[in-house]
Every structure is written in structure tokens, then in C-alpha cells.
Amino acid sequence: MRTRPADSADYVVVGAGSAGSIVASRLAASGASVIVLEAGGTDRRPDVAMAIGMASIYRRANWLYPCTPDPSKNGFTDTFAAGRIVGGSGSINAMVYVRGRAEDYDAWADSGCIGWSFNDVLPHFRAVEDWEGGADEYRGTGGPIAVSWCGHRHEINDAFISAATEAGFAFNPDHNGASQLGASRSQVNQRRGLRCSSARGYLRDTGADAPRLRARTQAVKIEFTGTRATSVLCSNGARIVAGQAVVLCAGAIGTPAILLRSGVGPSGSVVDVPAVGENFQDHLVALDTWRSKVPTSNTLGPRELLQATATLITRGDGALTAVPFEAELFTEDHQIGICPMHFTTDKSSGRTTFERIDGFTVSTVLLNPSGRGRVRLDGDRPRVEFERLAHPDDSRRLLDGWSMSRELIRSQPAMRSVADAPFINDCDGIDWLRANEVSIAHAVGTCRMGTDDGAVVDPELRVVGTESLRVVDASVMPTLPSGNTNAPTMMLAHRGAEILSRGA
Structure with a gap:
């Protein structure tokens, strides 16, 4: 691959999906310079905005990651959906808004993920949403994501x-x-009947603080100096240098694939992290x-x-x-x-x-x-191995x-x-x-958060054994939340951006 002259920013965010849009927007709003790398095209299209367009956008803006034949389903060979577009899966999904249960997050904390109990994450759920039913001790109003009844x-x-x-x-x-x-x-993330993804709610409304969005640029691998992540090499030959950190927000399939290509994984050339790509879960x-x-x-x-x-x-x-x-x-x-x-x-x-x-x-x-x-x-290329x-x-x-x-x-x-x-x-x-x-494409868990030997990131979302490398997306969830995963992913991104902003 021919390398082009390097560009740089404080943070390089890989993926402008449900998590990456929030992370990039909040980091930029805190005063940091941010470059977002996104392999897909624009979400400024009617089949993204309108619910009736889901059939079209699902087909046209989808990674359709290959799966191995599934013996438990008579050898059926499936593909796994993930949005290849600004907004990620939040631009092609069903917009069904479900947080999960308090017990889901308390179980994360009990497993060693300190700071991720329900009481810890509830303020972030409330901050994200603008719930048409009005604010109370559980619900928030005034946030960038409109939530309404179907x-x-x-x-x-x-x-x-x-x-x-x-x-x-x-x-x-x-x-x-x-x-x-x-x-x-059902509750949906729609505003007056139109999709309100994190890309639309966050990236479009940051004004002068908007991150520099590089569309149609696919991150191929992370480059390291020793164990410190220093830059990201892209499919077009660009090298993007990260002054403070590389933040992976490419989803539960894309993120482990980038780590594995970069020498972070089982017997990795940069660092040996055996659990990268393991613990794949789906409803x-x-x-x-x-x-x-x-x-x-x-x-x-x-x-x-x-x-x-x-x-x-x-x-x-x-x-x-x-x-x-x-x-x-x-x-x-x-x-x-x-x-x-x-x-x-x-x-x-x-x-x-x-x-x-x-x-x-x-x-x-x-x-x-x-x-x-x-x-x-x-x-x-990533491939999913899962006997459903x-x-x-x-x-x-x-x-x-x-x-x-x-x-x-x-x-x-x-x-x-x-x-x-x-x-x-x-x-x-x-x-x-x-x-x-x-x-229904609820993949999580492939870069599991925790403090034990099977964890890929710690509770501050740092990739173990590395420096200046974080993961902030559904791949870090230790277990599935009880329901659709988009709202929990947005919550996780909101809290992850806070962690990054304070330099933890």
C-alpha cells in the first residue's frame, strides 16, 4: 500500500457509528481536535431518515460480514448485518429504543467493571435522550436523541x-x-417520525466544534511505537497520527478485526491479548x-x-x-x-x-x-464463527x-x-x-471489558497491554443487555467520552 503524507489530531476515532459519532462530538466539544474515519457514505439520504426506507438502506449500506457455516442450523451460511454508513448500524436499524434492565449493568459491575453499575450509567442514559414523556428520575429531556412512542x-x-x-x-x-x-x-429514536441517530443528533449539531469527518476512508490497521498506538493507516494510503489516543468505535465485528490486523490479539506481534474476538454474543x-x-x-x-x-x-x-x-x-x-x-x-x-x-x-x-x-x-477480512x-x-x-x-x-x-x-x-x-x-444484529462482547485475564479492555476502556488505545463500542459489553443494543451503545459512548475527556 502506498502511504500518503500524514495528517494528525489529538484523537483519531475509527468509525462514525452509534458510538463513534457521540465520542467524536463530545471530544471536539471539550476542545480537542478530532479526526473521524468512516468507511461508509453519507447518511443525508431519504431512505435513512424515513422508516419506510429501512429495506433499501439495509441492503445498500451494510457490511454483511460473512459467517462460517452453522452446524446447529444444518450448515446454513449467514451474513451478519452492520451499518456501513455515517451513523453505522444506527442509520440502518429499526430505531427501537430499549435500555435494558438495571440488573444487566449491576452484573457488569459485579464482574469487575467498576463504574458501570446501573446507578453509574443512568445519568448517561438520561443525558443522551430527549424523551417525549418528560423527565423524571429515570428519563431525560433536552438530549440530542429524540425518543418517542412508535x-x-x-x-x-x-x-x-x-x-x-x-x-x-x-x-x-x-x-x-x-x-x-x-x-x-414501543419506543423509538425518531423526531416527528424521522430517524434520530447519534450521527444526526450529535455530529450535525456541534457547530464550530464539529470534528473533521473523513468519509469513505476505511481504517486498515493501527500503527504502534512499542506498545503505544501512534497512528492509523487507512485503505487510501493515508496515515492519521493520534496525539493523545486512537479510539476504536468500529463495532463488535469491525473493532476486533482491526486489532487482530494490527498485532493485538492471540499471540499478537505487538501484544498478546488472547480474548480479542472471543465472547461474541447475539440475541x-x-x-x-x-x-x-x-x-x-x-x-x-x-x-x-x-x-x-x-x-x-x-x-x-x-x-x-x-x-x-x-x-x-x-x-x-x-x-x-x-x-x-x-x-x-x-x-x-x-x-x-x-x-x-x-x-x-x-x-x-x-x-x-x-x-x-x-x-x-x-x-x-473478519468472519463470524457462531453456532446459534x-x-x-x-x-x-x-x-x-x-x-x-x-x-x-x-x-x-x-x-x-x-x-x-x-x-x-x-x-x-x-x-x-x-x-x-x-x-437482528445485536452483536456485543468481542473486546470484553473487565479486570480478569479474559478481558480485552479495563473499566476505563483501555486496551490491556497497550498505551493510547481505547475501545468505545458494543464490543466492550461483557454480556448482552436485555433488549435492543443501540440505546446501551449510545449510553456507553457518552460515558466513554467522559472518561477520555478527563484523561483517565
């Missing part, structure tokens, strides 16, 4: 919440408040589709689309703000989300297909799976959740007027699961 009101969503309460579950007025358990409408999801007795988004005609467009423009809600989880039920083990639409996605190409048949989708998420995988390099259904306890618990969701829809009176039959009839449970379990 703007698509549909009778299937209302019926699902009623069915859950008929079955004995509580109605929860705010699952990001005092308790997560129970049924409610397991049973995706079930049902025929509907009432019209759904699948059969919207020209008149309905025109009305939906007018509603989005004038009120910021309606059918064009729809997301894959519009109402949710949280139990101890599961998150069950419902969407009045059915679709299929080709995981190899990212292409989504919508049939013109009224239907709805039920996603049963296993919140705390036991299975673990890893990220390794195949040449210079290999752990028998995970398969059993996911099937239990799927059975519960089917029983709720079949048996509760509230669903009878809207639900017909499932598109796929009952079969042997594990066979059904092998065919219908999917990823």
Missing part, C-alpha cells in the same frame, strides 16, 4: 397489548423507566408470521400511501413511521415484538421482499442466551418463548378479531427453529 397506531398492536394483559402480564407505562417487565407500545430470535383478518401495511394502495405521506409531513406519525417492533411484551426471559406487516429478507444480499397479503410478524427474542462465538480473520442454536438451553428457552407467543395469539380473546393462522404451520419445534431463527 407513531404507527394499528389495531393489531393494540390487540396484542390487550391480549398480553388478558394473559396476566402487566401493562407497563414505560419499559425504559422503573421496570422493563410487561406490555406496552436469538424466532421470527413468526401470521395471516391477518384486517388490512396491514402489506396491502396499502396509492390512496393510503398518499394519506400516510400527508400524515407524516403534518403530524410526524402514521404508517410511514412503522418499525419491526411496534408493541412489545417483556418477560423475564423474552422480548416479544409485533409488527402489522410481514416480509422476508435474503440474508446474503440484504434484499427485503413484501408480499401483498395482509399479515403480521411476531419476533420472540431470547434476551440472555448462553451461547458464545468469536470473530476471526479470513485473510484480512448449539447450546441446548438456548434452544429450549427460545422454543418456550415462541410457544408462549403463539398461545397468546391463538387463545386470548383480544386477538381473535385480527389474527388468522400462521403462514407456517406447526412442525417439530427444533426443525421449525432451525428454519426460522434469525439475527
Whole structure:
């Protein structure tokens, strides 16, 4: 690779995704000079802003990281989604806003991650958000990330919440408040029905303090003097020198890949960190589709689309703000989300297909799976090794959740007027699961935070055995939070920027 003359800044932030956008913005606001390296293109496009554009942006701005064949799913070869665009996965995801549970973060602290208990991270959750329900001891207002109730009101969503309460579950007025358990409408990071990612909330609004954003420049490897990270070499030959630190925010697949390419990992040429790329975790999801007795988004005609467009423009809600989880039920083990639409996605190409048949989708998420995988390099490219259904306890618990969701829809009176039959009839449970379990791209854990020999970063997010090198993204999470991972990633970035700003 031909090297170009070096550029420099106090901080070089690798990745302008959900974490990197916040880290770069907050460091710049503190007075530091910052260069952000981002391999993807601009997020200033309508298919990013509008929920209806998710199908397009998921296909066009996606790393689609390759996976090895999965023996637990009959050798199926998958790809793993991650946003390749300014805003990262926060620019292509479903915008479902879930913090997780206090117990998730208290468990991090109990495992040695001092400073990451729920009481420690709650102020950062509150600082990030501008919650339409108003501030209280759990929720924040005035932050850069707008959080609202899902703007698509549909009778299937209302019926699902009623069915859950008929079955004995509580109605929860705010699952990001005092308790997560129970049924409610979903919360989304949207402002007047349009996506409010961390790139839009932070990078665009820093004015004169805005970091220098180098789009379409992929970080290839970190360069070291001894064990001190001094610069980043990019795919276009540029060398970016870091005066204070290199901060990796490339996600749970991209970040370990950069470390491994840079000689930081098992038997690494710079430093031996055996756990780099290990501890890969992802939520397991049973995706079930049902025929509907009432019209759904699948059969919207020209008149309905025109009305939906007018509603989005004038009120910021309606059918064009729809997301894959519009109402949710949280139990101890599961998150069950419902969407009045059915679709299929080709995981190899990212292409989504919508049939013109009224239907709805039920996603049963296993919140705390036991299975673990890893990220390794195949040449210079990362590859995910993860047998999704290999752990028998995970398969059993996911099937239990799927059975519960089917029983709720079949048996509760509230669903009878809207639900017909499932598109796929009952079969042997594990066979059904092998065919219908999917990823919704919640990868974490591959640069685990901790104080033991298996940690990659310490609680101050420093890569062990190195100097001037930090990781601030979902890869440092020791375990999965109970729910969608974007809100926890933004919280982590907010706190990580604070740690960096004080020079810890």
C-alpha cells in the first residue's frame, strides 16, 4: 500500500457509528481536535431518515460480514448485518429504543467493571435522550436523541397489548423507566417520525466544534511505537497520527478485526491479548408470521400511501413511521415484538421482499442466551464463527418463548378479531427453529471489558497491554443487555467520552 503524507489530531476515532459519532462530538466539544474515519457514505439520504426506507438502506449500506457455516442450523451460511454508513448500524436499524434492565449493568459491575453499575450509567442514559414523556428520575429531556412512542397506531398492536394483559402480564407505562417487565407500545429514536441517530443528533449539531469527518476512508490497521498506538493507516494510503489516543468505535465485528490486523490479539506481534474476538454474543430470535383478518401495511394502495405521506409531513406519525417492533411484551426471559406487516429478507444480499397479503410478524427474542462465538480473520477480512442454536438451553428457552407467543395469539380473546393462522404451520419445534431463527444484529462482547485475564479492555476502556488505545463500542459489553443494543451503545459512548475527556 502506498502511504500518503500524514495528517494528525489529538484523537483519531475509527468509525462514525452509534458510538463513534457521540465520542467524536463530545471530544471536539471539550476542545480537542478530532479526526473521524468512516468507511461508509453519507447518511443525508431519504431512505435513512424515513422508516419506510429501512429495506433499501439495509441492503445498500451494510457490511454483511460473512459467517462460517452453522452446524446447529444444518450448515446454513449467514451474513451478519452492520451499518456501513455515517451513523453505522444506527442509520440502518429499526430505531427501537430499549435500555435494558438495571440488573444487566449491576452484573457488569459485579464482574469487575467498576463504574458501570446501573446507578453509574443512568445519568448517561438520561443525558443522551430527549424523551417525549418528560423527565423524571429515570428519563431525560433536552438530549440530542429524540425518543418517542412508535407513531404507527394499528389495531393489531393494540390487540396484542390487550391480549398480553388478558394473559396476566402487566401493562407497563414505560419499559425504559422503573421496570422493563410487561406490555406496552414501543419506543423509538425518531423526531416527528424521522430517524434520530447519534450521527444526526450529535455530529450535525456541534457547530464550530464539529470534528473533521473523513468519509469513505476505511481504517486498515493501527500503527504502534512499542506498545503505544501512534497512528492509523487507512485503505487510501493515508496515515492519521493520534496525539493523545486512537479510539476504536468500529463495532463488535469491525473493532476486533482491526486489532487482530494490527498485532493485538492471540499471540499478537505487538501484544498478546488472547480474548480479542472471543465472547461474541447475539440475541436469538424466532421470527413468526401470521395471516391477518384486517388490512396491514402489506396491502396499502396509492390512496393510503398518499394519506400516510400527508400524515407524516403534518403530524410526524402514521404508517410511514412503522418499525419491526411496534408493541412489545417483556418477560423475564423474552422480548416479544409485533409488527402489522410481514416480509422476508435474503440474508446474503440484504434484499427485503413484501408480499401483498395482509399479515403480521411476531419476533420472540431470547434476551440472555448462553451461547458464545468469536470473530476471526479470513485473510484480512473478519468472519463470524457462531453456532446459534448449539447450546441446548438456548434452544429450549427460545422454543418456550415462541410457544408462549403463539398461545397468546391463538387463545386470548383480544386477538381473535385480527389474527388468522400462521403462514407456517406447526412442525417439530427444533426443525421449525432451525428454519426460522434469525439475527437482528445485536452483536456485543468481542473486546470484553473487565479486570480478569479474559478481558480485552479495563473499566476505563483501555486496551490491556497497550498505551493510547481505547475501545468505545458494543464490543466492550461483557454480556448482552436485555433488549435492543443501540440505546446501551449510545449510553456507553457518552460515558466513554467522559472518561477520555478527563484523561483517565
